[in-house]
Amino acid sequence: MKTGHIIGLGIIAIAIVIIMTSIGDASSYESFTTAKEMKHNGEDKAIHVVGHLKKDTSGEVTGLNVREDKVSFTFMLVDNEGVEQEVFYNEPVPADFTRSESVVVIGSYKNEEIFIADKILMKCPSKYQETEVQAAGM
C-alpha cells in the first residue's frame, strides 16, 4: 500500500471521529418534561431549555430568590409548554436579567426539584424595536 493511501485513510478516520463526537457532544433543545425524563433515564448530559421568567398579573417578575451573599440565585422559568421550574444559577444575577424576553438555560436536573443552569443566555428586547422614541426634545 502506498503512503498516500495510508494517509488518506487516516484523514478519513479522523474526519469520522470528528463528526461522531460533534453529534455525540451536541446538546439539544428540550422542555422541562423531557429533561426530567432524561434525568430518570440516567442521562446527565447538559441540555438547553428555552423559556421565559414567571411574571405576576402586573407583569413583575416573581420567584427570584437571591442568596444572602449575592453570588448565586434561583428563579422560576416557564418553558414553552408552560411548565414551571425552579432553576438555580451559581453566578450573581445578570443585571438585565429581569428585563429579558426569553431565557435559555443550559444545564441539567440536580434532583427532582431543582434544575441547575451551568450557563444562561438571555434575549433582551432589542433597542431597535423601541416603539417609543425618547421624547426628550418635546
Next chain:
Amino acid sequence: MINTFIGNLGHFMTIVAFVSALTTAYAYIQYFRANEIEKANWRRFSRISFAVHGISAVMIAVSLFEIIYNHRFEYFYAYSHSSEALPVHYMISSFWEGQEGAFILWIFWNVVLGTILIFTNKFWEAPVMVVFALVQAFLVSMILGVVIGDLKIGSSPFILLREATQAPIFQMNPDFVPEDGTGLNPLLQNIWMVIHPPTLFLGYASTLVPFAFLMGGLVTKKYSEWIRPALPWAIFSAMILGMGIIMGAYWAYVTLNFGGYWNWDPVENAVYVPWLILVASIHTMITFKKSATALKTSMILVIMTFILVLYATFLVRSGVLGDASVHSFTDLGLSGQLLIYMLFFLFVAVVLCVKEWKNIPTSEKEASVYSREFWVFIGATTLSLMAFQVILPTSIPAWNAMVESFGGISNMAPPADQIEFYTKFQLWFAVVLAMLTAVGQFFWWQKMDKKALKDALLTPYIISVLLSAAIIVLAKVYDWQYIIVVLAGTFTITANSVILFKILKKSSFKLAGGSLAHIGLGMILIGIMFSSGYSDTISINMSGLTYSNSWEDELNKEHVLLWINKPTQMKDYTVIYRGRQKKVKGISENVPAKILEPTGEVNEALALEDYKDYFQKGEKVDIVLEENDYFQIEYYQNEVLKFSLSPMSQFNEGMGGLISSPASRIFIDRDLYTYVAAMNDSEDPEWKEDETYEVAPGEQFHVADYVTYFDGADVLKELDGYVLQEGDVAVRANLRILDYDVEKLLQPTFIIRNNQVGKLPVIDNELGLKISLENILPEQNKFVFKVNQYQKDYVVMKAIVKPYINVLWIGTIIMLAGFSVAIFRRFDEFKKMRDKGLEV
C-alpha cells in the same frame, strides 16, 4: 430641522456605486475579449468606470460619517449608534457598529485593494477586476435599500428615524428630531474597537485577491502563473486577518467580562476557520513554487478560504445563529442576499475548476516521507482538519434552520461546554502542528535522509527536553497533557530557532519569515496552555454561609461579595472595596464619585470638595463618559497596600442593564484579572422605617452597626445654598461615624425660622444612611436624630490569576513579524520577475 440632503446624497451614491460596479464588470469583460485595436479604449473605459465606483464608495462613507459626526439624530443610524457625549474617536466606532457600516468598510477596502492591483499588475488587470467588480456589486447591494414589491434588497443606513420606527410622535410631528441618540454600546467604547474592525475587514477583503488571481488563472488558462502574484497577497491577508483575530481576542480580554480572550463563540469561530485554511493554502502555494506539486490542493484551499469568509459572514449576519451566540446581531433580512452572494461565487469557482481540471498540470510522483512536500502536505491537512472540527458544530444552528425550512424538526444545540469541547481537539491538533513545523523546517532547508534527519534534530531535541524539564519543574506543570504541550511548544521554538540562526548566518533576514512565525506558534501554544489551563479563580466566596440545600454547599462560589471598607481575604491578598470613582478629563487618576455632583449637562459635574491640586470646591469639571463608574478596590499584602484596581461598570438602560469591563494588574509572569459582576443600585433607594435616637453631646451610640460619636453641634452664621435671614437659627450636628478604618463626618442641619422648623438631612450612599436632626431638647441637653437605613454599598467581584499570559501576546507579535518578513520577500520576488519582464 430635518436635513434630508445628506441622506439622499448617500443613498444616491449607493445606487451609483452599484450601477458602476456592474458597468465595471461588464467593461472589463469586454476589455478581456477585445482585439488589440479596441483594447486601449475598453481599458480606459473600464478604469474610468472603476474610478466612478471608487469615488462613489468613498462618498457613501463620507455621507454616513457626516451624519454621525454632526449628530443628525433624525437619521436612524446616528440615533441608534451614536450620542452627543461621544468623543470623535468613538464616533468612528459608531460608524461600524451597525452592519451597514461594516459593509461600507468592506466595500471601501475592496476599492483600495482594487486600485493597488490596477497600478501594480497590468497583465492580470482584466480578469482580476471582473471578480472584484462582481464582489463589489454584491456588497453594495447589501446597503442598497431598494424595495420592489415584497422584495427588499439591502438595508440602507441612510433611512430617517421616522421611516424606521412607528413611534407615535412622528404622527404628531413628522419633523421631530430626538435630542440625543441612544449611544454607542459601551463595550465598543474602547480603543481596540476603533482599530479592530478595520483590520478584520481588511483581512476579509484581502482574501479576495488570491481568489481573483486564481479565477483569472483558470480563465486565461495560466494554471500556475497566478501563484506568484497571489502569494504575497495571501500572506498579507493571513497576517492582517491574524492581527484582526488577535486584536479581537485582546479586546475581549480587556473589555468583556467573559473571563478570557477566547470563548469559542460562533462569531470567533467564524473568523478562525477561514484563517486556518488560508494559512494552509499559503503553505501549499509555497511548496508549489519550490517543487511544482500541490497545485490542485492550493486551488481548492484558496477557493475554500474565500467561500468560508462569505460563509462566516452569512452565519454571523443572517441572524441564523440566534440563541447560539452571546453576541447579538440583528437580522436585517439580508440572509437570502448573503446566501446568494456565497452560492454565486461557489458555483462560479466550482464550474471553472471542473471545466479546467483535466488541463491543470499535476505531478504524478509519490511524495517520499523524506521530502518537504510530504511534511507540508501533512501540515496543511492538519490545519484543514482543525478547521473542519470547528466549523461543523458552529454550523448546527444553520443546520437546524435548513431542516426547518424543509418542514422538518431539528432540536440539535451546540455543545453545552464549548470551551471543553473545542479544546479537547484543537489542543492536540496544535501539538501536532508544533511538531510538524519543527521537523518540516529542517526538510525545507536541506536534503534529508534518515541519518541527516537524526543529526539535525538531535541538538534541538536535547535542548528542548532540558528546557521543558526546567519549565515543568519551575512552573509546577504536573498534568501529563500539559507536559506534552510544553514539550511540543519548546521543541518547535528551539528547532525553529536553530534554523533561524543558520539562515541569519548564511543568508539574509528576508528568508527568516517561516521560522519566525513558527517560533511565534510555539510561544502561543505555551502561553495558551498556562494562561487558560492554569488560570486560577481566587475570588472564592468564604462567607461561611451555609445553604439550605446540601448540594449547594458543594458548589464553588466563584465570586466574592465586598462590602465597602470591609477587608476580605482573597488568597494571598486582603482586598478592600473603597467606593465608586469617575474619570475626569485631564486627570490621570480616578476621582471619588461622592465629591462630584452632576449638573444636568452632559458629562459635567460640580466639585463638592477640593481634590488634591486638580480642582477646587465649586469648580465645574468635565467627566469622561459620565455613565461609567469605576469601583476602587485596594489590594493589601501583610497590611501593606500593594496596588489598587478599578474595574468599570456602566448601568446602561438602553443596552439593557449593567455592562462591565475588567481591570487587570499586569505582572511580568501573570495577570490578575478582575471584574464587577453585580453592584448596589443606589439610584432610588427604598429606605427602611425610621429609627430615632436621643443623644447628648459627647455621647457614643450605635447607628445601624456603626459606632457613632456625637461631637456636639454648632450654631451657623451662614449656610451653603441658603440665605439666612434676621432671627433665623441654624444648628448643625457633628456626627462621627466609624466604619472599619474609615471615619466619616455627617452633619445634619436644623433651621428655625418664624417658629417653623426646617431639616436638612444628610444622605451617605456608601454607608446607606439618611440622618436628619429632628429636634433639640434644651432642657435635657439632648438632640433627636432620625435614621433611615438602606443597603450599604457593595460590589460582587470575580478575580482570576492568569499565569504567563505575556508569553501568548509576545508569541502573537513574533508570528505576525514572521508573516511580515514573508510578505516582503514574496512581493520582492514578484516585483523582480515582473520588472525583468519574465512575469506574465
